[in-house]
Amino acid sequence: MERTLETLRAVLEWLLLTETGRISALAGALFYLLAWWRIFTRAGFPSALALLMLLPPFAVCLWAFLAFAPWPARRELAALRKVQRVVHQAEKRRLVS
DSSP: OHHHHHHHHHHHHHHHHSHHHHHHHHHHHHHHHHHHHHHHHHHTSOGGGGGGGGSHHHHHHHHHHHHHSOOHHHHHHHHHHHHHHHHHHHHHHHHHO
């Protein structure tokens, strides 16, 4: 346990006190932000919600929101499929007549 804490402290010191560590932390945060930005965009939600993922309490809430909320992109897809079905049925009736 003590060795784990020492390792964690060494990593945190490297991240916070060295230039390479700060650059790595910034690059990691930017990648994390970009990934969530794309996820929110593809789900049909405002992309700016990704900024809230940088704040831990909001991140947990947004995970739950993404898991259980109806996605706008899914609703749009369902509507498009319904229109496609109606058009297909109308074409079938036209060809049979």
